[in-house]
Amino acid sequence: MKIRLIYIASLAIGLLLNSCGKDFLDKTPQGQLGEGQILNGEGIEAVLLGAYSIMNGNVSGSWGNYAAAPSQWVFGEITSxxxxxxxxxxxQxxxxxxxKMNPNPANDNLTTMWQVYYEGVLRSNTTLNVLKQDQEGNKxxxxxxxxxxxxxxxxxxGHYYFFMWRVFRNLPWIDENTxxxxxxxxxxxxDIYEKxxxxxxxxxxxxxLTKINGEAGRMDKSIAKxxxxxLYLYQKKYDLALPLFRDxxxxxxxxAMPFEDNFDVEKEDGPEALLVSKHAINPNGSADNANVGDMLSGIYAAPVSCCGFYQPTIDLVNAYKVDANGLPYLDGEYRNNPYKSDYGLTAAQKASYQLDVTLRVDPRLDYTVGRRGVxxxxxxxxxxxxxxxxSEGYEQPDAGPFVxxxxxxxxxxFASHAVAGENYITGLDVNIMRLADVYLMAAECAVxxxxxxxxxxxxxxxxxxxxxxxxKTVxxxxxxxYQVKPYPSFPSQDYARKAVRMERRLELAMEGHRFFDLVRWGVAKNVLESYSSFEGNYIPFFRGLVFRPQNDYFPIPQTEIDRSGGTLKQNQGYN
Incomplete structure (x- = not known):
């Protein structure tokens, strides 16, 4: 990243001063102001809003922010x-x-992740600096x-550093005193984790306990707890984590909180929402404050017409299959006789394809994945x-049959919540942490x-x-x-552990958690190499994945090492 991004500066970065209707983050950046203009109550509050604005993984513009998306789809999902x-x-x-678990230090996605979230660190530090000056002066x-x-x-x-820590591990700690x-x-x-x-x-x-000024998107005590x-869960300090989750x-x-409401742009800020990246279309129709991180995931055809990325795997879809008791298969049995929709069929076979309505699945499948006939x-x-x-000239899609x-x-x-003419850029919020996630983290601790x-x-x-x-009906x-039933019991700790881990996958799929879960459980190598063998049977590109020890995290961007004059050291295994 550019060195200026981690300097401690007495400037308000990205002040958000114009109100326009969707919570306190729905405001347009107005540039930079000098110290004299921000050392007052209104200025300090504006600098704080500038720090919040990095929550959506975007410093400016719209295109090119995918690796910094708050959904973490690049590092948390396509790696899984x-x-x-x-x-x-x-x-791309x-x-x-x-x-394919073969990143190199020149990968531009790494640079984007580093630059954006260190910008968030800088803005947070700037807030703390100007606040300190106020408290030592005019108050x-x-x-x-x-x-x-x-x-x-x-x-x-803390949030910005944690997002980077999961990806890079070895980071320079820059705070307001640097x-x-x-x-x-x-x-x-x-290791900056304790910081x-x-x-x-x-x-x-x-x-x-309540959000400042009642403004959705603000931090509050429940989010912090x-x-x-x-953070304690990642350290396996279950006895410290569980009381916080219970609170x-x-x-x-x-x-009493409908699952589907979490992904409805007109039902945001509901009772399940905890840590949320707020998004909105600007009053002038521009996209700076929109969900630009997920814009590539739109359906390739009309009415969205871009961009065809971020497709669910065949393996994930089959993981939603259930047994006769309405329970998931915990030991990979779902891969037997796999459901592939119409993938691999000839053009003539696809023309006469009929959806198998007898397929026994958890209903969350069809609220997570788009599949033919549904x-x-x-x-x-x-x-x-x-x-x-x-790819042009190929009969089968490059990444399977699902969206x-x-x-x-x-x-x-679209008319109210998408950029005009660019329906793939929307005002849909991203749930970085929602209540079901906390239920399942609490369950993990209890196990x-x-x-x-x-x-x-x-x-x-x-x-x-x-x-x-x-x-879903036709x-x-x-x-x-559709079947999903409660577990009658957990007969053993090992069974319970498998159940909790499977439930996290089914409930939180495509929300940025999966790869990081696999790494912290210590099972990434076994799970991903087994997955590669299965998925590669149908889509050859994904065959032959080898998960190496360094793949638990990613290389430090070479541009940052160069700009540091060699002070920053490359992560082990990526030299």
Missing amino acids: DNAHKGSEESD PNMNLIE EISATRATEIQAEARMLR TLEESKTKPNDE IIEDVKFAAENLP AYLGK VLAGKDLT PFLDYGVMPGDPWIRK GMKTMIKQSQ ELNDLTAALTYVNAVRNRAAKLPA NGQPVAN
Whole structure:
């Protein structure tokens, strides 16, 4: 990244001063102001909003922000058994290298991730600096509000660092006390994880229970507690994480919160929303504050007409199959006699293809994946190949027969929630952490603490909510044999562990969690090489994946090592 991105500067970066209707983040950046213009109450609040604005993974413009998307689809999903990069091999070829676990330090996706989130760190540090100057001087900000601002800025900084830590691991720690000269040569030779915890712990102790000014998208105590629990979970400190998760879940009934509302642009900020990246189309129709990170995932054909990336895998789709008791297959049995829609059929066979309505599946499948013969939002029945991008001259799509759904909005919502003429750029928010995620993290802790009764309760809450999903139908008839039942018991800790891990996959698929889960569980090599063998039977590009020890994380961008004069050291295995 450009060195200026990690300098400590007395400038307001990306001040968001114009209000336009969708929460406090729906504002247009107005440039940079000098220190004298921001050392007042209004200016400091504006600088804080500038720090929030990096939540959507975008510094400016619209195209090119995919690797920094808050959904983390590039690093968290196409690296896993859930999703393919999609599109054609020749489009965004550096993403192919990431998907195949063969990244190199020159990969532009790494640079994007590094630059954007260090910009977020800088803006958080700038907020803390100008706040400190105010509190040492005129004190235009009250002591109570000053503590809240500090907590918001540190929560943001902790989040930005954690996103980068999962990808790069070895990072230079730049905070509000780092001088300009120090920042130029700050090494990445110490583990910054405890510093991330310190930031989020301060936020958990000092943020209010309710959002500042009632503005959706703000940090609050529940978000910070859930996030702190997640940080402890990554350390396997289950005894510290579980009480935090329980505090967040107290009094909540997940079964009363419709699953599909989490992905509806007109039902945002509901009771399940926790940490959310807020998105909106600007008043002038521009896309800076929109969901530009997920814009490539649109359906390739009209009415979206771009861009054909981010396709669910055959393996993921089959993982939604259930047994006669309405329970998932926990040991890979779902790969027996796999369902592939019309993939691999000849043109004549595709022309006469009939959907198998007897397929016994969890209903979350058809609210996560678009498959041929099944209604897709309000677009009509998904027609198969016409919606999927493939290389010219090839009969089969490059990445299988399925499309994603969670990043899409309804066609009827285009006029109000999409950029005119660019329906793939929408105002749909991204749930970085939602309540079901916390239920399943709590279940994981309970399993590892051998409280199988509590774990069963948490998992079954998620499954009982899934059972309420309306069946997808054509001509009044269900398009599948939908079943999802609660587990009657967890007979052993090992069984419970498998159940929780499978439930995280089914519930949170295509939401950016899967690869990072596999890594922290220590199973990435076995799972991904097994997946490659299965998926490669049908799509040869994905055959032969080798997961090496360094693949738990990614290389430091070479541009950053060069700009540091060699102070930054490359991650082991990528030299």
